Amino acid sequence: MTQAATARDRKMRLCLIGAGAIGQRVAEFVGQRLAQSMELVAIAERPGINVQPWWTGPVLSSPTELAGMRPDIVLEAASRQAVKEWGEAALRCARKFIICSASALTDDGLREALLTTAHTSGSQLVVPHGALGGLHALSAASLLPLDQVTHIISKPPAAWKGTAAETGFDLSNLPIATTLFEGSAREAASSYPANANAVVLSSLAGIGLDRTLVRLVADPAARRNIHEVTALGAFGALSFRIENEPMPTNAKTSDMAALSLVKLLESEAGTLVV
Known part of the structure; x- marks a missing residue:
């Protein structure tokens, strides 16, 4: 059995940073479209933010908790500050860190730190196209x-x-x-x-x-x-x-910002990528 086939035998594990409008939309579509191949295992949010009733699973408040969730993918849908706080931990424990808050990368020091961590960890920093399909x-x-x-x-x-x-x-x-x-x-x-x-x-x-x-x-x-x-x-x-x-x-923001994330996740879990 090939390594790729072995990977498809289990659901991919997704951690979501941010439970706002985009995060909820992504979680909704993952449940509807990717239930057979991907599992949302945890959501990270700031202390005091209520994610119920739509999410009743683990809620993370510190980047140190990420590794224990054994994520394949960590997806940020919160803020540029969240990229700064969670980015390096995500790149160390997951193979891909997807960020919505691309404005965080205007900080040259942060961008270089994330790229260095990705290189040393063998992971990827992924910036989706969001609302810009062209x-x-x-x-x-x-x-x-x-x-x-x-x-x-x-x-x-x-x-x-x-x-x-x-x-x-x-x-x-x-x-x-x-x-x-x-x-x-x-x-x-x-x-x-x-x-x-x-x-x-x-x-x-x-x-x-x-x-x-x-x-x-x-x-x-x-x-x-x-x-x-x-x-x-x-x-x-x-x-x-x-x-x-x-x-x-x-x-x-727009629904397309969330939909592009869902499409990206589908490409990770699917067998035909367009």
Whole structure:
């Protein structure tokens, strides 16, 4: 019997960091679609956060508890701080650490520490494409020199509430589409960490955090979260536009962010990967 066949004889063990909107959505789909091949064995959350009634299994509060769960995959769906707190432990005890909070990787020291731990542990740090389904093309194009990459994010004004935009704009009374920020992806992810994880993804796939131009827009006419990515380079030119429905329980993100994670988990457990 091959090693791969032996691995499929048991369910893969998944630990989830974060029990918010994305985490709950992932847990729901894992139970519905992957019950035969994957098992959610624990959820990590901050002390005082109630994960019941939808989860009644083990709840972890410290990275030192991860190893005891013997995870194959640890998936972060919490915050950039969670990546910092749990990342190295996850990479040491699981073969893959998947992070939603890509903005954490704007911290060069943290990124290097995680990559070093992954190298020495023989594990992988995985950054899923999230709401940006066209990143495969951009990533392939980056094998040749790229001249420029631009990423514009337009969302309804309500999606920008609770962010740095509130200090300079009256989000409840914007008459037209208004640019809240224009600058590098690194700056965008630092100033708008909850909204701009996607720009880190396009940067990692393309020409990096400091060369990717980002524009963040509050548009009263928008009914969806819209991403427009364009790139020019030796490969030619590409552009893609994605309109994602906001998640009902969190307007700052979309169902596609959770669905992309589920698809990634399916590729880990399945026999046909597309």
